[in-house]
Amino acid sequence: MSAAPAEGPPAAIRVSKLTKSYDDVLAVNRLSFSVPAGATAALLGGNGAGKTTTISMILGLLLPTRGRISVLGVDMLKRRYDALPRMNFSSPYVDLPKRLSARENLMVYARLYGLRRPARRIGELAEELDLTAFMNRPSGTLSAGQRTRLALAKALLNEPDVLLLDEPTASLDPDTGDRIRTYLEAYRDSRRATILLASHNMAEVERLCSRVMMMRAGRIVDEGSPAELIRRYGRANLEDVFLDIARDRRRADRGPERTGPERTGPERTGRAA
Amino acid sequence: MSAADAKLAGTKGPAAAWRRMQAMVLRYVYLYRGSWPRILELAYWPTLQMIMWGFLTIFLASKSGFFVQAAGVLIAAVLLWDVLFRSSLGVSLSFLEEMWSRNLGHIFVSPLRPGEFVAALTLMSLLRVLIGIVPASLLAIWLYAYSIFDMGLPLVAFFANLQVMGWSFGLIVCGLLMRYGLGAESIAWFAIFAIAPFSAIYYPLSVMPDWLQWIAGVLPSTHVFEGMRSVLVEKTFRTDLLINAVALNAAYLSVAVAVFLRFFRSARERGLILQIGE
Numbered sequence: 001m002s003a004a005p006a007e008g009p010p011a012a013i014r015v016s017k018l019t020k021s022y023d024d025v026l027a028v029n030r031l032s033f034s035v036p037a038g039a040t041a042a043l044l045g046g047n048g049a050g051k052t053t054t055i056s057m058i059l060g061l062l063l064p065t066r067g068r069i070s071v072l073g074v075d076m077l078k079r080r081y082d083a084l085p086r087m088n089f090s091s092p093y094v095d096l097p098k099r100l101s102a103r104e105n106l107m108v109y110a111r112l113y114g115l116r117r118p119a120r121r122i123g124e125l126a127e128e129l130d131l132t133a134f135m136n137r138p139s140g141t142l143s144a145g146q147r148t149r150l151a152l153a154k155a156l157l158n159e160p161d162v163l164l165l166d167e168p169t170a171s172l173d174p175d176t177g178d179r180i181r182t183y184l185e186a187y188r189d190s191r192r193a194t195i196l197l198a199s200h201n202m203a204e205v206e207r208l209c210s211r212v213m214m215m216r217a218g219r220i221v222d223e224g225s226p227a228e229l230i231r232r233y234g235r236a237n238l239e240d241v242f243l244d245i246a247r248d249r250r251r252a253d254r255g256p257e258r259t260g261p262e263r264t265g266p267e268r269t270g271r272a273a
Numbered sequence: 274m275s276a277a278d279a280k281l282a283g284t285k286g287p288a289a290a291w292r293r294m295q296a297m298v299l300r301y302v303y304l305y306r307g308s309w310p311r312i313l314e315l316a317y318w319p320t321l322q323m324i325m326w327g328f329l330t331i332f333l334a335s336k337s338g339f340f341v342q343a344a345g346v347l348i349a350a351v352l353l354w355d356v357l358f359r360s361s362l363g364v365s366l367s368f369l370e371e372m373w374s375r376n377l378g379h380i381f382v383s384p385l386r387p388g389e390f391v392a393a394l395t396l397m398s399l400l401r402v403l404i405g406i407v408p409a410s411l412l413a414i415w416l417y418a419y420s421i422f423d424m425g426l427p428l429v430a431f432f433a434n435l436q437v438m439g440w441s442f443g444l445i446v447c448g449l450l451m452r453y454g455l456g457a458e459s460i461a462w463f464a465i466f467a468i469a470p471f472s473a474i475y476y477p478l479s480v481m482p483d484w485l486q487w488i489a490g491v492l493p494s495t496h497v498f499e500g501m502r503s504v505l506v507e508k509t510f511r512t513d514l515l516i517n518a519v520a521l522n523a524a525y526l527s528v529a530v531a532v533f534l535r536f537f538r539s540a541r542e543r544g545l546i547l548q549i550g551e
Binding site for chain 2: 020022052053056059060061062063081084085087088089091093094095096097098099100101104107108109111112113114138154
C-alpha cells in the first residue's frame with residue numbers, strides 16, 4: 001500500500017487525486033492511496049476528516065469533484081456496475097428496512113446480488129454471526145448490536161472481494177466485537193478479500209489493519225502500519241497517535257508530513273463525513 | 274473469477290435485470306405482507322369513493338335523462354381517476370418507503386441499476402393499483418349493477434394510459450424527493466391533484482373556456498376521459514383521442530425518466546443519498 005499510486009499489478013482499491021468540494025467547503029482534498037488485494041486498511045480521523053466521504057465516493061454514492069477511483073481494476077466513475085457485484089459495505093448512516101424481518105432483508109439483498117442459493121448463504125451467515133435466534137423478528141425490534149451484525153451479514157452476502165466498512169463494530173459489546181473482528185480476519189484471509197474500514201476504535205484498527213491512513217481536513221496527513229505510527233509519534237498506542245494528529249501535534253521524528261501543512265479549509269458540517 | 278463469483282448468477286443481461294427487479298418487488302411484498310394497514314389503505318379510498326359516487330349517480334339518474342342514458346359515467350370516472358392517482362402514488366410511496374427506512378444507500382451500492390429501480394417502482398405501482406381498483410370495481414357490480422368491465426377493450430387502453438401517466442408524475446415526485454428530502458414528502462400526495470380540474474374527469478372538455486382547453490389538451494388524462502365519455506355516452510371508441518394520449522404519454526414518460534435520472538445524479542453530486550432519512 002502506498003500513498004501515491006504505484007506501478008505494478010492493479011491494486012484492489014486505487015484512489016488518485018480524489019477531491020470533493022461543496023461550494024466553498026473542501027471535504028476531500030487530492031487524496032491518493034491504494035490498497036492491495038488481501039489487505040486491510042483503515043481511514044482514521046476525527047469527525048469531518050473526510051473518511052465517510054471517501055468511502056462514499058469509492059462506492060459511487062457520491063460523485064467526486066475531481067480524481068479517479070478504481071476498484072478491482074474497474075474505473076468506478078465509468079463502469080461501477082462491473083465492480084459492484086463484487087463489493088459490499090455497511091455503515092451506520094444506512095439502515096435496513098425496519099419492518100422486514102432479518103431473514104427477509106437478507107433474502108432481498110441476496111437476490112439483488114444474484115446469489116444462486118440465497119437460503120443456504122443466509123443460513124451460513126446467520127450461524128456464523130449468531131443471528132439465528134432472531135432471523136424472523138422485524139429488524140426494527142433488534143438491539144443496536146444485533147442490527148450491526150445484521151448489517152454485517154448483508155455486507156457479506158455476496159462474499160465480496162472488496163468490503164468497505166464504516167464503524168463495523170459500533171454498538172457491539174466487547175465480546176461480540178471481538179468475535180466479529182475474528183470473523184472478519186478469517187474472512188479476509190480465506191477469501192483474500194480487501195477491507196477498507198473507517199473506525200474510531202483504535203484497538204480494532206491495531207488488530208485488523210496492516211496499514212492506517214490518518215486523515216485531517218480531507219487529506220492524509222500520515223500513514224503507515226499501526227506499529228510504525230506508534231513508533232514515529234513516540235506513543236504507547238494508536239489512540240495517542242490519533243490524538244496527536246487530530247490536535248496537529250508534530251510527530252516524534254519531526255519529519256515533514258506527507259501532504260504538507262494542514263490548514264486546508266473548514267471542516268464540513270451537516271453532511272456525512 | 275473469484276470464488277464468490279461462482280456462487281453468483283450472471284450480473285449482466287435482461288435475465289439478471291429481471292431478477293433484480295423481482296428482488297425489489299419482493300421487498301415491497303414482504304412489507305405489505307407484514308402490514309395490514311398498508312393493504313387496507315390500498316383498497317379503502319377507491320372503494321369509499323366508488324360507493325359515494327355510485328349513490329350520487331343513482332340520485333342524478335332519477336332527475337336527469339343524461340345519467341339514465343350514460344349509466345355509470347361518474348363511477349367509471351371515479352375509478353379511472355383513482356387509477357391515475359394510485360399509479361402516481363404507487364411509485365412515490367414505494368420510493369418513500371426506502372427514504373423512511375434509510376435504505377437508499379444500500380440499494381444504490383447494490384448491482385441494481387437506476388433504470389431497474391424505476392422499473393421495479395412502476396411494477397409495484399401497477400400491483401398497488403390492481404389491488405385497490407379491482408375490489409372497488411367488483412363491488413360496483415354488486416351495489417349498482419354497473420360493471421366498468423363492460424367497456425371491454427377500450428378500458429384496457431384507458432387504464433394503460435392513466436397508469437403510464439401516473440408513473441410519469443410519480444417519477445418526477447421521486448426526483449424532487451431525492452433533491453429536497455422528506456421535507457417535500459407531501460408533494461407525493463397532492464401533486465397529481467393539480468391536474469384534476471383540467472383533466473375533464475367529471476365534465477366534458479367543452480365546458481372549459483377556450484384557453485383552458487389548450488392546457489387541458491396537453492394532458493394525456495384529458496384525452497382518456499373524453500374517450501371514456503365517448504364510449505359510455507355515444508357508444509363510440511375514438512382512436513384519435515387514444516393516439517393523442519399515447520403520444521403525450523410517450524413524451525411525459527421520457528421526460529419523467531430523464532428528470533429522475535438527473536435528480537439521481539444531482540443527489541450523488543451533493544452527497545444527499547446517505548443523508549436521506551427520517
